[in-house]
Amino acid sequence: xxxxDLGEVLQKLxxxxxxxxxxNWEGWEDATLYQLGSGLMMVQTVDIITPVVDDPYxxxxxxxxxxxxxxxxxxxxxELALNIVGFPCSKLPLDILSSILKGGQDKAEEAGVExxxxxxxxxxxxxxxxxxxxxxxKDSLWRIKGAEDGDVLILTKPLGTGIIATTLKAEMxxxxxxxxxxxxxxxxxxxxxxxxxxDFRIHACTDVTGFGLxxxxxxxxxxxxxxxxxxxxxxxxFEEVLxxxxxxxxxxxxxxxxxxxxxxxxxxxDGFDPIILFDPQTSGGLLIAVPLPEGERLLxxxxxxxxxEAEIIGSFIKDAEEKIVFI
Amino acid sequence: MKIVDxxxxxxxQPLLLxxxxxxxxxxxLEVIVDREDALQNVxxxxxxxxxxxxxxxxxxxxxxxxxxxxxxxxxxxxEEMVKIFISSDRIGKGNxxxxxxxxxxxxxxxxxxxxLPAKILLMNTxxxxxxxxxxSLSLKKLEEKGVEVLVCGTCLKFFDKEKELKVGKVxxxxxxxxxxxxxxxxxx
Numbered sequence: 001x002x003x004x005d006l007g008e009v010l011q012k013l014x015x016x017x018x019x020x021x022x023x024n025w026e027g028w029e030d031a032t033l034y035q036l037g038s039g040l041m042m043v044q045t046v047d048i049i050t051p052v053v054d055d056p057y058x059x060x061x062x063x064x065x066x067x068x069x070x071x072x073x074x075x076x077x078x079e080l081a082l083n084i085v086g087f088p089c090s091k092l093p094l095d096i097l098s099s100i101l102k103g104g105q106d107k108a109e110e111a112g113v114e115x116x117x118x119x120x121x122x123x124x125x126x127x128x129x130x131x132x133x134x135x136x137x138k139d140s141l142w143r144i145k146g147a148e149d150g151d152v153l154i155l156t157k158p159l160g161t162g163i164i165a166t167t168l169k170a171e172m173x174x175x176x177x178x179x180x181x182x183x184x185x186x187x188x189x190x191x192x193x194x195x196x197x198x199d200f201r202i203h204a205c206t207d208v209t210g211f212g213l214x215x216x217x218x219x220x221x222x223x224x225x226x227x228x229x230x231x232x233x234x235x236x237x238f239e240e241v242l243x244x245x246x247x248x249x250x251x252x253x254x255x256x257x258x259x260x261x262x263x264x265x266x267x268x269x270d271g272f273d274p275i276i277l278f279d280p281q282t283s284g285g286l287l288i289a290v291p292l293p294e295g296e297r298l299l300x301x302x303x304x305x306x307x308x309e310a311e312i313i314g315s316f317i318k319d320a321e322e323k324i325v326f327i
Numbered sequence: 328m329k330i331v332d333x334x335x336x337x338x339x340q341p342l343l344l345x346x347x348x349x350x351x352x353x354x355x356l357e358v359i360v361d362r363e364d365a366l367q368n369v370x371x372x373x374x375x376x377x378x379x380x381x382x383x384x385x386x387x388x389x390x391x392x393x394x395x396x397x398x399x400x401x402x403x404x405x406e407e408m409v410k411i412f413i414s415s416d417r418i419g420k421g422n423x424x425x426x427x428x429x430x431x432x433x434x435x436x437x438x439x440x441x442x443l444p445a446k447i448l449l450m451n452t453x454x455x456x457x458x459x460x461x462x463s464l465s466l467k468k469l470e471e472k473g474v475e476v477l478v479c480g481t482c483l484k485f486f487d488k489e490k491e492l493k494v495g496k497v498x499x500x501x502x503x504x505x506x507x508x509x510x511x512x513x514x515x
Contacts, residue, residue: 171343246374250338250367252362
């Protein structure tokens with residue numbers, strides 16, 4: 001769903017107060033934080049998507065990487081998961097579902113996650129998702145908010161999975177483009193593991209998913225009196241994306257995201273089509289706020305761990321209007 | 328005019344129907360969609376194909392009229408576009424004043440035409456056209472329309488005009504000769 005519709009629906013729900021719950025769906029957080037006592041935190045998330053690539057085994061892996069990402073963004077490690085499946089039994093052979101679930105299981109295993117069960121329903125359209133549970137320490141949590149003035153912003157994966165997946169549905173995507181996004185979407189956002197024994201001050205972290213780069217970046221500054229200045233040329237983008245974009249192969253979600261964010265996002269770069277900033281990502285990269293002196297060193301380590309296209313794309317600045325400005 | 332009714336279809340279906348109709352040789356089309364995202368995508372697609380497009384909102388629907396490769400808009404593929412090689416600041420031999428006038432008028436007319444060259448390659452006294460007040464204005468107009476203007480660097484040095492260059496990209500013999508050998512070239 002788009003941010004507008006979602007906001008409208010959630011507004012009508014009563015959120016009960018529970019001192020054990022540190023984060024719920026208020027405030028843009030990626031997962032729910034539940035205190036188990038003596039500093040131990042349980043973190044939980046759920047994610048479900050429709051196919052973005054044709055290969056069922058790849059799709060399964062992407063679902064797992066996408067769902068598990070929300071645990072990593074909180075600085076926690078995932079341990080347990082449950083499958084949720086909607087499957088059109090009358091339309092598709094069961095072999096396909098086996099391959100999908102195998103993909104999910106293999107990727108979960110790679111992340112050290114055990115899939116302990118699940119639930120299926122018959123559905124018109126294929127859907128696969130996961131509920132993931134992880135654990136962390138209260139003192140070392142990463143939240144979506146917490147960035148400080150002067151921090152730099154790192155993006156770990158290129159943008160454009162939504163556009164290329166739409167182009168694939170139109171049977172107009174090149175094989176190379178599909179291979180590139182598949183590889184990227186399958187990649188675990190396992191930053192907490194990568195920097196486990198290193199001394200970095202991660203001030204804030206989130207991942208770029210369905211609302212697109214600009215809207216997820218807005219979540220990081222909401223209520224902080226900070227804004228973000230992002231250099232358009234630094235943003236990593238899959239090579240084929242600009243061409244597909246100009247041909248109108250945009251997912252509808254991009255326009256919903258753009259509409260919702262209008263007024264809070266300013267584009268000062270001439271000749272640049274801003275719609276890419278709103279492209280909904282599946283299993284997109286992490287957005288990380290880190291103090292300037294640590295930025296280059298962290299980027300180097302991230303790049304070395306298989307995120308070759310990661311970049312420092314901008315920095316946090318004082319801004320009472322809390323805007324994202326693209327220059 | 329063929330009507331493509333793409334209402335109630337999720338993206339990218341409206342585009343696929345449009346693309347199919349264009350591939351079947353339709354020159355004038357009307358696409359009807361009922362969502363703004365579909366409208367935006369159809370507009371992006373048709374502008375990338377260089378088609379002439381207008382749209383209006385009628386009730387809940389958007390009607391998009393597309394004229395493809397018709398009278399209104401000539402679409403020429405980049406590979407088919409011609410390059411113009413200019414090695415003098417005037418056209419033809421005989422009367423120099425007339426030659427200068429003809430060149431000035433040629434460059435002045437070029438940006439207004441329906442068919443544009445891909446590139447303009449300037450050598451010898453041709454480079455003066457990128458330095459003079461009036462002719463450089465015409466070249467600038469062409470640049471704005473996507474025409475690449477390459478100016479011979481050696482020639483600029485020879486005429487001591489490096490500081491007077493007003494338009495174009497300073498180039499070298501390697502790049503210019505490559506351009507002369509690939510694709511069609513018109514020599515003035």
